Amino acid sequence: MKILTKEWLDAFGKAINDNPAYSEAASWWEGNMLCVIEPSGPLDREVRFFLGLYHGECTGVKLVEEGEEVDVEFTLSGPYDNWVKIAKKELDTIQGVMSGKLRLVGNMAKLMRATRAAQEIVNSLQNVETEFL
Amino acid sequence: MWYFFSPDIIYGEDALDFLENITGKKCYIITDRTIKELGYLKVLTDKLEKLGKTFDIFNEVQPDPREELVLRVKHLCNSYAPDLIIALGGGSVIDTAKVIWAMYEYPQYGIDDLHIFNRDLYDLGKKAKFIAIPTTSGTGADVTYDAVISRYNNGVWQKLIQAHRGLVPSYAILDPIFPIGMPPNLTLDTGMDIIAHAIESLIANGKNEFSNALATKAIELSLKYLPIAYKNGKNKEARDHLHQAATMAGLAFGNANLHIGHTTGHCLGAVFTVPHGKCVGIMLKYATQYCLNNPDKDDLSVEIYAKLAKQLGWAKWEDDNKKAANLVIEKLRELYREVGFPEKIQDLGISNGDLEKNLDTLVNLCFQDASGSMSPRLPSKADFENIYRYAYEGKDIDF
Numbered sequence: 001m002k003i004l005t006k007e008w009l010d011a012f013g014k015a016i017n018d019n020p021a022y023s024e025a026a027s028w029w030e031g032n033m034l035c036v037i038e039p040s041g042p043l044d045r046e047v048r049f050f051l052g053l054y055h056g057e058c059t060g061v062k063l064v065e066e067g068e069e070v071d072v073e074f075t076l077s078g079p080y081d082n083w084v085k086i087a088k089k090e091l092d093t094i095q096g097v098m099s100g101k102l103r104l105v106g107n108m109a110k111l112m113r114a115t116r117a118a119q120e121i122v123n124s125l126q127n128v129e130t131e132f133l
Numbered sequence: 134m135w136y137f138f139s140p141d142i143i144y145g146e147d148a149l150d151f152l153e154n155i156t157g158k159k160c161y162i163i164t165d166r167t168i169k170e171l172g173y174l175k176v177l178t179d180k181l182e183k184l185g186k187t188f189d190i191f192n193e194v195q196p197d198p199r200e201e202l203v204l205r206v207k208h209l210c211n212s213y214a215p216d217l218i219i220a221l222g223g224g225s226v227i228d229t230a231k232v233i234w235a236m237y238e239y240p241q242y243g244i245d246d247l248h249i250f251n252r253d254l255y256d257l258g259k260k261a262k263f264i265a266i267p268t269t270s271g272t273g274a275d276v277t278y279d280a281v282i283s284r285y286n287n288g289v290w291q292k293l294i295q296a297h298r299g300l301v302p303s304y305a306i307l308d309p310i311f312p313i314g315m316p317p318n319l320t321l322d323t324g325m326d327i328i329a330h331a332i333e334s335l336i337a338n339g340k341n342e343f344s345n346a347l348a349t350k351a352i353e354l355s356l357k358y359l360p361i362a363y364k365n366g367k368n369k370e371a372r373d374h375l376h377q378a379a380t381m382a383g384l385a386f387g388n389a390n391l392h393i394g395h396t397t398g399h400c401l402g403a404v405f406t407v408p409h410g411k412c413v414g415i416m417l418k419y420a421t422q423y424c425l426n427n428p429d430k431d432d433l434s435v436e437i438y439a440k441l442a443k444q445l446g447w448a449k450w451e452d453d454n455k456k457a458a459n460l461v462i463e464k465l466r467e468l469y470r471e472v473g474f475p476e477k478i479q480d481l482g483i484s485n486g487d488l489e490k491n492l493d494t495l496v497n498l499c500f501q502d503a504s505g506s507m508s509p510r511l512p513s514k515a516d517f518e519n520i521y522r523y524a525y526e527g528k529d530i531d532f
């Protein structure tokens with residue numbers, strides 16, 4: 001599936017829910033997230049998607065249109081190339097944030113408690129057949 | 134791009150004399166009452182007086198420093214307007230001082246501004262240099278870049294981990310005159326913390342060639358000198374080397390991270406109120422065994438620990454890696470027995486019923502501990518439970 005398409009995003013949401021390690025690690029988590037993929041490398045426009053995350057479940061996914069407002073607790077942004085590194089597990093999400101390769105807006109203290117949960121989201125992605133750009 | 138952050142390090146006997154070479158006349162000293170009562174504060178202030186430096190002192194830092202206290206010190210420090218900020222003490226004192234240093238440079242800041250995305254923090258030290266002088270050998274706080282501050286929030290005490298590489302002190306002064314007074318039990322617990330930092334950092338997910346080199350040396354030094362310093366606290370050579378090992382291990386884990394030995398140890402300590410070094414010292418063996426059993430064929434833990442065993446001469450270079458890696462466990466066992474360190478949770482006087490009753494809470498906390506995700510093998514809920522159960526009984530991890 002081509003990355004950042006609706007089909008791919010639906011599969012991503014399903015993969016999170018099919019990953020029991022995510023539901024264990026994030027059973028306490030409440031906080032929706034917006035991922036902002038900025039143009040870089042082969043991506044020439046900004047893509048944003050929403051992940052609904054509540055008590056160990058992915059409650060919904062959605063590609064967010066330009067100009068559309070979404071209510072989220074966390075926004076994680078960065079260039080496409082860095083997101084690809086995370087998706088391929090060449091870069092750890094938290095290390096990515098710590099080194100400034102990704103930027104986070106939201107409560108840092110809460111995020112620091114969710115490092116394992118974040119990792120399980122990325123692990124879930126390994127089960128989605130992804131065709132990169 | 135990756136990086137390795139470190140203060141300038143001055144070590145060995147009379148290291149304190151180096152203060153002479155650090156410019157700045159007005160010093161703000163942050164410490165605690167114990168340090169004052171032990172006479173260590175006087176050692177420092179005598180030296181400063183001799184060098185013609187002036188100083189003001191805050192000696193009320195408490196263990197697990199709270200936000201209100203930190204903000205009070207911020208106010209005092211800012212009114213004194215020092216050229217140097219000096220932390221003399223253990224982890225809590227140094228953590229408090231890190232935060233004060235940053236908020237002295239940027240008086241408009243509160244605790245929440247000290248986060249990893251704040252690029253201004255790379256630029257600390259224009260108003261004052263920050264000197265960390267550890268009085269115990271263990272935490273590595275003198276070289277790490279995070280500060281743990283407690284905040285009361287919605288009825289519970291929350292530990293805020295404020296981390297930024299800019300918070301690494303300007304200087305770490307490792308003078309063995311301070312740890313030489315540590316009582317044997319504290320020497321042992323903090324010494325086990327050093328070993329846990331070094332051994333865990335070798336396979337943690339931020340591992341790199343700089344951190345590996347320092348971790349390896351820290352393991353060599355602490356295995357050799359911890360038993361000596363424990364049995365004879367006045368042995369200067371042992372104290373000096375253990376003090377250096379603590380800082381090396383601090384540099385290693387500060388740059389490479391820690392993982393599930395500390396995760397399970399932190400949570401055990403929080404739930405049953407057991408000292409940090411005791412908990413991580415016990416959990417280290419089980420966490421290491423769990424990682425050595427990783428079914429993921431791409432994982433390098435066995436290779437890394439085998440290399441350690443070979444480098445330190447415990448195994449021959451031609452030995453089988455799995456066998457060599459297991460010598461790390463054997464070395465830990467030997468050490469525990471030599472110094473009489475508890476090998477299982479049961480030895481802490483916790484009943485099996487109490488452990489079982491708290492297992493859910495423990496595992497939930499483990500999932501929320503930042504170090505938990507830095508492991509090469511990520512435990513499931515059942516794995517965490519079984520690690521605790523095995524560690525309770527003292528059983529080797531066989532899963």
Ligand SMILES: [Fe+2]
Nearest residue numbers: 326330409413
């Ligand atoms: Fe530690």
